[in-house]
Amino acid sequence: MYQYDRFDHQMVRERVAQFRGQVARRLNGELTEDEFKPLRLRNGVYLQLHAYMLRVAIPYGLLASRQLRKLAHIARRYDKGYGHFSTRQNIQYNWPRLDEVPDILAELAEVEMHTIQTSGNCIRNTTADHLAGVAVDEIEDPRPYCELVRQWSTFHPEFNWLPRKFKIAISGGAQDRAALAYHDIGLRLVKNDAGEIGFEVMVGGGLGRTPMIAKTIREFLPKQHLLSYLEAILRVYNMLGRRDNIFKARIKILVHEHGIEKIRELVEADWEATRDGALALRDEDIAGFKAFFAPPPYETLPANDSGLAQQLESDPAFARWHGNAVIAHRVPGYAAVDISLKTGVQAPGDVTDDQMDAIADLADRYSFGQIRVNHRQNLLFADVRQSDLHALWQALVDLDLATPNNGKLTDIISCPGMDFCSLATARSIPVALDLQRRFEDLDHLYDLGDLTLNISGCINACAHHHAGNIGILGVNKKGEELYQLLLGGSSRNDASIGAITGPGFAPDAIVGAVEDVLAVYLERREGPEETFLEVYRRLGDQPFKERLYG
Structure with missing residues (x-):
């Protein structure tokens, strides 16, 4: 994995020292909360319902054991004994004291970790396929390119104050395991007709109150032009992106309003002027980054033990x-x-x-x-x-970590919801736990087959409820928590946005509503191999609505 050089170490140490001074000024009253907010967000510090929350970057989801031990120490020393892993492959702490956050950052720096650009209107942590380097369907390991993007994007002076947050994901497998279609930029390693490896570039995906699936802006981008093409996309977005309305500030809105053809025309024009400049990658540049992700010392073993x-x-x-x-x-x-x-x-x-x-x-x-x-x-x-x-x-x-439910109904994505988040309008954790307990019977779980269920506590969709085969969105109607049910979402190659079935359900009725949906699926599937998503796409939503609402 990537190891910091002396410039990395110096950069992170200086950032810790700067934030230590900023925190001190906030605590002694020299900075108001409004003045402090953009500074803390640049260092991954959110103000939640009950306390500050700290988000730590885990680039492309890769951790060394010494880093995980440091995260355990931080949970024990500075929090309440646990951490929360997010869909962005980061870890979050829900209870740090503000005066101790600089000490946490200093400890993270000891193991080459930080919180830089885990929040704010900047380029966030680049994510990747968790099977990078070992997947049997992989064309090429995406991690070297993730690291290239990380180094290019960190403190990029032109893109440090974008219209809105910006997220990039890279995958090297034939099967998408990184939700590329729901990113501002999704990069898929592909081969062209000549057998050369490059990138399919997708732009304009995202969730939240206006979910959209990314559109392909370039079918094939040679690897040496990765950074220059990303810079062209970001430059067009930075110039034209909406800054007058936070709800219309993401690049997905720009693509939707102008159309992918117009955005492609603008990006290609900008790129043509810069493609062979300083950002053009040489073969030796790429080889140098690949060296950080060389395979471990595998033994020669029989294929089947x-x-x-x-x-x-x-x-x-x-x-x-x-x-x-x-x-x-x-x-x-x-x-x-x-x-x-x-x-x-x-x-x-x-x-x-x-x-x-x-x-x-x-x-x-x-x-x-x-x-x-x-x-x-x-x-x-x-x-x-x-x-x-x-x-x-x-x-x-x-360790109570052997629950065999990966990819099954109870392998639920959930945000912290109203138990922690100041933006949430409903709780999500209690619903997730109720569902896990209701469907804990493994025989029934396996009979349901591969099935994704995602729960968000507000329209911001941090748990990607639109992308679940079954999605649940917690809303607040006149002071009452209700849960809308969505069906038909997917974050794989066949990406689709789930559709709302109808009126929301009370907290004590949402689990029963999920049971009704599953009953229709089991009754109407054409054999045990047909998945929930396949049944939904074949039948449409009407049979499910009839069961749910009569």
């Missing part, structure tokens, strides 16, 4: 977990392992300090000391020997 086969046959609980959590690996004898943070006990995406320490130890023992954060608020070990899978599973059972 005989001991594993015996364990699967003799231990049904292990076999069930293996069938759900273990993912094929491109190197023979290895596997990737999903670690579910959806246990029905803690809020989705939450992990305790002790669990983080234990996961770091397991990563050292079983996965070359690295951990990944995925888009669905879970963790992943990317490089586990097949012969170690049973021992790893037993260790995860002891």
